[in-house]
Amino acid sequence: MKAWPLLAVSCSLHRSGSSDPYCIIKVDHEVVARTATVWRNLNPFWGEEYTLHLPLDFHHLAFYVLDEDTIGHDDVIGKISLSKEAIAAASPRGIDSWLNLSHVDPDEEVQGEIHLDVKLLTEAQGPRLCCHIIEARYDLAPRDISGTSDPFARIFWGSQSLETVTIKKTRFPHWDEVLELHGEEGPLRVEVWDWDMVGKNDFLGMVEFPPDVLLQCPPRGWFRLLPFANAEEDAGCFLFYFITLPTSSFLPSLDDTVTPLAMLDEVSSGESRQDIATQLVKIFLGRGLAVPLLDYLNLREVSRTTDPNTLFRSNSLASKSMEQFMKLVGTPYLHEVLKPCVNRIFEEKKYIELDPCKIELTRTRRISFKGTLSEEHVRENSLGLLTGYLGEILEAITGSVDKCPPAMRVAFRQLHQRVKERFPGTENEDVKYVAISGFLFLRFFAPAILTPKLFDLRDHHADPQTSRSLLLLAKAVQSIGNLGQQLGRGKEQWMTPLHPFLLQSITRVKDFLDKLVDIDEEALEAQPRLLFPPSAVIKEGYLHVRKAEAGALVPRFAFKKRYFCLSSENLSYSKAPEWQVRTSIPVCRVCAVERVDENAFQQPHMMQVVTRSREGQLDTLYIQCKNVNELNQWLSAIRKASVCNEGMLPSCHPGAFRGNRWTCCLQQDRTVQGCSRTHSAVTLGDWSDPLDPDAEAQMVYRQLLLGREVLRWVCMEKSAVPEPQRAHTAAAAAHLLAVIEDLEKAHKALEQQEKEQAGGGSLHP
Known part of the structure; x- marks a missing residue:
């Protein structure tokens, strides 16, 4: 498991003088993530970070940069491909640098596997090679307009060659042919091609076996198709293997001044502390020891601080651990508190600006029927909008004591006590409040307001106008979190009109913090060690659904719009969120969650949920999502919810059974084993991940x-x-x-x- 940050990519010049670039990530040619499009930009900055859970048997991780076109297909600008071998051999620090994009050569875009059984027999008249070409599967690159291929296989042994028959319109050919060659020696090469009536055939991949392998260990089984031998491999990042580290090695007594945990803090670099903090918090959270861990780190930090004004101002292991703990435990709480107001700001799209240097009077025509307003009117109107939004945010936060997770409240209570003991006296009365509000307001609420997408509050980044409004609100929330101590000291004097509202809010914030830490530590004993209760909603939203049925072409209206809700116990859907009649599928019966080929229903962004009934029968539910990001999110969420299920299918059909045959492999038996291997181990990491100490x-x-x-x-x-x-x-x-x-x-x-x-x-x- 590794977080792969997408920072910046320098794109080549588009023919029109501009590009609309976005980036996609593929694991073994399966798209698992897509960034937002940066419009009209040759040097895009995405700033998006993804955590990918990779299976141990993956082969390649690839990053593609594309130019989005409103008409026709998107143009591929370039790619970076990282092989598993290169990733494993890379430095433990990973990669944090610029990498050159390589040209995308169709002959190198090899995907898929081939099933072979090879025998080399010694006879009186000379050696005889029997190559049983059984089938190929999954993601042979579709080269035809129909989204399929017309594949055939060709073998080379010495100076001789033979071909199989061509299987029309399929990405999962089943040849079951034995090709025999006599009297030669040398390596065996098996190639797969897509037959074209007009023009040259398209290369789909190859596999080669040296003579000693043919003699000593004849190939038998599935083999990954490779590009031609002159294809270059790129350097890679770092692969993590799963190894257990006992928490007892790190959890010290609070009286210890020198511990392994303290040593880890000392030897870790500043840029790596966030990753270290995240993993430590998850490990101890899984053992029910996260709060004692934070108490130890905070006590160590507080005891080493002499000036209360610098408390938790550095990016120490203590401050990073508290920050990551709030994200892991408090994300549902954050959503409940901030989502209504954030959604309102996005929907209303009001023009807000207080800085005279940034006011654009031409934009004020949208808010006035009398023409352009003066600068003073714009500031007054912006001040009213800001105080209105801030009032709603502050009301939601200060009224959320009972909604805050008990683990967070106990951690804040202990922090409150440690700071109070270290800095007593009336002159330090506010220090215990600032210590807590510095985390809760400055490192939790304010960043979520500034970038809602990174906290899963919104599916997309804000437009420039809304982003400016969010920035002003985040600045105001930070000032409230500082209890007004920095007001008037900075360069942004244009924020002064907002100061009276901020100062009036301080009393409410202190009262809120007093109530927040008023909790008994025994409240944690009854709390589960999971990130969320079993019945909590993991993901929900409108999707289009259809049950599997045999038949001809399915019309578009056969898919019904339904509201889906996923918990760790059930996947259910109904006509609307408040609808009483619901169809519910126990998560424990899910045995595969996979993509569906676009040509199966002539519709994009399709997935299937395969379940097993009590009688042992397999049932398939087809679901259509709005876009590839939503598809990946739902795939990941359901896969993680069913991660512990028994009887998961090793393979399934990425097509549909229509016209008395599967659209993917053309098999006419509805119950035949799937032609594509499943990908239950490929998921996206987020706050709702199951705890995995290993x-x-x-x-x-x-x-x-x-x-x-x-x-x-x-x-x-x-x-x-x-x-x-x-x-x-x-x-x-x-x-x-x-x-x-x-x-x-x-x-x-x-x-x-x-x-x-x-x-x-x-x-x-």
Whole structure:
């Protein structure tokens, strides 16, 4: 598992002098994420970050940059392809640099697998090669306008070659042919081509076996199709293997001053602390120990701070852990508090501006029937709109004490107590409030208001006008979170008209914080260790649905618009959210969640949910989404909800059964085994992810590897730590070095296990 940030890509010049670029991410040619389009820009900045859960048997991770066209197909600008081998060999730090986009060559866009059974027989008249070409499957590149291919296979052995028959209009050909060649020696090459009546045939991929493999271990099984041998491989990032790291190694006593956890804080770099904090919080959250972890980190931070004005101002492990804890535990709370107001701001699209240098009077015609307003009128109108929105936001926040998760409230209560003990006296009366509001307002509510899409409050980024309104609101919320301490000290004096409202809000905020920390720590004992209760809604929204039926072409109106609701227990849908009559599917019966070929129903963005009834019969529900992002989100959500199900299908049909045959593989048996392998392990990471301590611990392991030399130096008592603590520090470093050694052994054992599983003559895991 790894977060792959999409930062910036330099695009080549479009013929019209501009481009509308966006980026898509593919795992083994399956699109798993798509960024927003940056309109009319040759140097786009997306700033979007995705966490992808990758299966251990994946082959490639690819990033494509495309130019969106309103008419016709989108143009491919370039791509970056990262092989699994290159990713595994990369530096543990991953990649944080510019990479050159490569040209997209159709002969290198190879996708799919082929099923072979090869035998090399020794006879009196010479060697005889029997190559049983059984089938090929899944994502052979569709080269025809129909979205399919007309594939045939061709084998080469020495100077001889033979071909199979051509299977028309399918991406899942089933040849079941045995091709025999006599009296030659040398490597065997199997190629797959798409036959064209006009023009040259299109290359779909190849696999090659050297002579020693044919003699010692004849190929038998599924093999991944590869591009021609001159195709170049790109350098890659970092692959994480799943290794367990015991939490008992890190959770110290609050009286300890030198601990492995403290050492981890010291050896971690500033840019990596957010990732480390996220994984640590998830690990301890899964064990029900997140609040004690935060209390230890906060106590360590508070005890080392001498000036209360600098408390939690740095990006320490304590501040990052609190920030990530709020996101993990408090995202449903954040949605409930802010979503109504944020939606209103997006829908109303009001022009708001207080800075005289940024006011555009031409825009005021939208809000006045009397022509252009003066600058003063614009500021007065903007002030009224801002105070109105702020009043609604403040009312929602200060009235949300009972909605705040108990774990957050207990963590804030402990923080409140630690700060109060460290900075007593009336002169420091506000410090205990600022410590909490600094996290809750400055690092939680304000960033969500500024960029709602990154907090799942909206599906798309705001337009420039709405984005400016959100920025002004976020600044105001930050000032409220600082309890007005910075008002009038900055350069933005044009915010002064808003100061009276902000100062009046401080009393309400303090009262809210007092109520927030008024909770008994025993309230946590009855709380589950999951991120959300089993009955909580994971995802909901309108989709189009249709049950599987045999028959001819399905008209568009056969898909009904329904409101879907997914929890960890059920996937249900009805005509409207408030509708009483609902169709409910237990999540425990889901056995596959996959994409559907566009040509199956002549409609895009389709998915299927395959379930098994109590009688053992497989039923399929076809669902259409609005766009590829929504499709990926629903695929990911249902896959994660059903991650622990037994009896998940290894394969399914990406087409539909119409006209007495499957549209994908053309098989006429409705119950025949699926022609495409399933992808239940490919998901997007978000706040609702199930806790996976093994996966989270791998990030900590990576950080320990990066800090190994520092730990060795400390272990030899050569650090700058004062003499009385040097021995304790060395002992803590030695403890972590022992943990690293144990994990390395487990890591090597897992690598060896993977190699053994990949053996036996089959290149397919």
